[in-house]
Amino acid sequence: MIEISTSSTTTTLTIAGDLDLAERDQFPEIAARVVGLRRQLVVIDMCQVTFMDSTGAAFLISLADSGRKRGGATVLRGADPRDLFVIEICGALDLFRIDTEHRCETDVGPSDFRRPDGAPAPA
Secondary structure: OEEEEEOOOEEEEEEEEEEOHHHHHHHHHHHHHHHHHOOOEEEEEEEEEEEEOHHHHHHHHHHHHHHHHOOOEEEEEOOOHHHHHHHHHOOOHHHOEEEOOOOOOOOOOOOOOOOOOOOOOOO
8 A cells, every 4th residue: 555645845655565566556656646746855654564576666766766857855764674675786775865763653673684695784
C-alpha cells in the first residue's frame, strides 16, 4: 500500500508492506501523481516496508531522478539497512538524502542485516 499526502512544499509517500515486482502495476500511476504535484521535496516513509526488491528500488530511483531533474530532493525516512543496500547496489544511493534522525513508531531496534562484504550498512 502506498499513500500520498502533500503540504505546500512536500509530497510524502508512506509505503506499507512489500515494494516489489508484485506491486509494479501501481508504480506508473503513483509516479505520475507525484511528478504532477511538482513539490520540491519528496519524502518516502519506509517505516512499514517489509521487503523491497530491485523493482521497488527502481521505482524509488525513478522518483528521485524525476525530482532531481526539477531541482528538488528526495528523502528516505525509516529505510532499513537492507533496503539502502539494494539502492546502493543499483548505484543510486547518492540520489537520496537519508533521514538518520527519524525513529519509526514501530521501531523494533536495529536490523541484523550484514553486507556480504562485511562493510557497514549504508547510513
